[in-house]
Amino acid sequence: MKHLSNKQFIERMLILKDFEGHLWGITVCSVLQDFIRDLIKDEFEIKHIVTIINFMLYEYNIEFEIKYYHVYHFVKQYINQSDY
Numbered sequence: 001m002k003h004l005s006n007k008q009f010i011e012r013m014l015i016l017k018d019f020e021g022h023l024w025g026i027t028v029c030s031v032l033q034d035f036i037r038d039l040i041k042d043e044f045e046i047k048h049i050v051t052i053i054n055f056m057l058y059e060y061n062i063e064f065e066i067k068y069y070h071v072y073h074f075v076k077q078y079i080n081q082s083d084y
Contacts, residue, residue, distance in 0.1 A: 009056060009060065012031045012032070013028075013031075013057070013060060013062050024064060025064070025066055025067060025069075025070030026070055026073060026074065028053065028057075028064070028066060028070070029066075029070055029071060029073070029074035030074070032053065033074070033078075036049060036053075036071065036074060036075070036078075037078060039052065040075060040078065040079075046068060046071050046072055046075055047068060049071050049075075050066055050067070050068055050070075050071050053066045053071070054066050
């Protein structure tokens with residue numbers, strides 16, 4: 001599984017600082033799409049993916065909490081667009 005380096009994660013999250021609410025959550029999932037896809041392929045459940053992303057956000061003092069529906073929306077689109 002590929003993991004983002006700390007520097008890559010911080011850089012990507014800082015790009016999103018102007019987004020708010022639901023749009024921000026969906027955008028976070030888009031920015032982390034490769035990371036999330038790897039977790040899906042490794043058979044992580046959505047609730048665990050949410051926990052992992054929220055822990056990453058917390059570790060870098062980013063005051064936003066990803067919700068289940070943000071990741072669910074992303075995963076649903078990903079599964080519909082792939083052979084997975």
